[in-house]
Amino acid sequence: MQPKIATEIVNSLKEAGIDFVASLTEANLHELVMLLEKDPGIRHVPVTREEEGVGICAGAYLGGKRPAMVMMNAGFLLSTNALATACIQPGIPILMLIGHSGGFGEENPSHATLGMITEPVLQAIHIVYEKVGRLEDIRPTILEAQTLARSSRRPTAILLNKEALR
Amino acid sequence: MKRFDCLKAIAPHFQDELVVTNLGGVRHEWYAARTHPGNYHLQNLGLTSSVGLGLALALPHRKVVVFDGDGSLLLNLGSLATIANQHPGNLIHVVFDNSCYESSRGAPTATARSTDLAAIARGAGFANVIFTQNVKEFEAGFLQALKSSDLHFILAKVEPGAGKVPPAPLDSTENKYSFVRYIEKTEKIEILVSPPSRASEIQEK
Numbered sequence: 080m081q082p083k084i085a086t087e088i089v090n091s092l093k094e095a096g097i098d099f100v101a102s103l104t105e106a107n108l109h110e111l112v113m114l115l116e117k118d119p120g121i122r123h124v125p126v127t128r129e130e131e132g133v134g135i136c137a138g139a140y141l142g143g144k145r146p147a148m149v150m151m152n153a154g155f156l157l158s159t160n161a162l163a164t165a166c167i168q169p170g171i172p173i174l175m176l177i178g179h180s181g182g183f184g185e186e187n188p189s190h191a192t193l194g195m196i197t198e199p200v201l202q203a204i205h206i207v208y209e210k211v212g213r214l215e216d217i218r219p220t221i222l223e224a225q226t227l228a229r230s231s232r233r234p235t236a237i238l239l240n241k242e243a244l245r
Numbered sequence: 246m247k248r249f250d251c252l253k254a255i256a257p258h259f260q261d262e263l264v265v266t267n268l269g270g271v272r273h274e275w276y277a278a279r280t281h282p283g284n285y286h287l288q289n290l291g292l293t294s295s296v297g298l299g300l301a302l303a304l305p306h307r308k309v310v311v312f313d314g315d316g317s318l319l320l321n322l323g324s325l326a327t328i329a330n331q332h333p334g335n336l337i338h339v340v341f342d343n344s345c346y347e348s349s350r351g352a353p354t355a356t357a358r359s360t361d362l363a364a365i366a367r368g369a370g371f372a373n374v375i376f377t378q379n380v381k382e383f384e385a386g387f388l389q390a391l392k393s394s395d396l397h398f399i400l401a402k403v404e405p406g407a408g409k410v411p412p413a414p415l416d417s418t419e420n421k422y423s424f425v426r427y428i429e430k431t432e433k434i435e436i437l438v439s440p441p442s443r444a445s446e447i448q449e450k
Binding site: 130160164168171 | 265285287288289291292293294295296297298299300301302303304307321323324326327330331417418420421424425428429432434436437438
């Protein structure tokens with residue numbers, strides 16, 4: 080990820096009121112995760128498995144934080160039970176930033192299946208999402224995704240495509 | 246010792262501590278032992294420790310007690326590493342280890358044979374690990390953790406068997422609202438967003 084994209088994401092998260100982020104890193108998320116770790120305005124919790132992060136974010140929300148998760152789509156797919164039972168069922172919002180490996184521009188053949196099933200699974204568990212790549216789209220999408228998460232009391236997702244991840 | 250006897254022994258010591266209970270018999274038993282708006286009865290298996298961690302990090306001045314089980318923790322062993330690294334001094338992670346999947350008709354868990362959750366907690370980085378085998382030890386260990394301002398892991402080796410209590414009326418959405426309203430009131434913060442009123446704008450026009 081380009082440093083200017085990572086900076087735009089962190090600044091937009093803070094503008095949206097996000098003060099708590101759980102993450103699991105990946106090569107394409109490295110710059111973002113390192114920025115989150117350094118930022119004094121965000122409580123950053125690196126996790127060992129993404130569904131753990133869903134639980135941590137749910138608990139943080141119950142305690143008054145405004146949480147977000149940063150992960151790849153492999154981690155989102157791991158977390159569907161956690162999202163259904165710990166967030167969607169009770170009505171707990173989490174803004175999810177999901178790196179979309181296996182999408183357009185993917186060079187690694189092993190990511191193709193993950194890439195093609197990510198959107199159908201988001202739709203299957205009724206999570207509203209947008210796909211973002213260009214720098215200028217990041218801020219408005221994050222602000223609006225968080226507005227919907229808070230008003231609907233449900234998780235929302237932003238899929239970061241190759242343009243954002245490279 | 247039985248899990249319900251442990252819960253009954255410590256219930257009188259609770260004041261404004263927040264509690265996260267595991268899916269399974271413990272939620273009904275704790276509801277019977279101490280009904281309180283600061284109880285969050287999580288209806289997911291595995292994430293009890295993680296929800297407790299998030300709550301403890303969000304409210305570092307409030308004590309958070311997690312009532313977990315062996316089957317649940319075995320689903321989320323990585324959470325021990327995360328909790329130990331975050332090291333919230335206000336979190337007490339209690340694990341009632343009955344060595345079986347009691348709510349799923351009792352097949353043995355890994356702790357019935359080789360696995361030692363207290364050793365795993367130590368290895369994950371917990372400095373304060375208390376192992377208890379009778380109610381007196383458990384109550385003393387819990388009180389020690391409650392008075393301390395450091396992270397604790399308490400393993401309670403219990404016999405299988407649920408307390409004779411009525412099923413708790415625990416709708417997860419209702420529990421979320423009552424818990425969040427309790428936090429809003431006691432912490433004087435707003436968690437649930439209030440929708441903006443359009444009526445006043447229309448009147449002004």
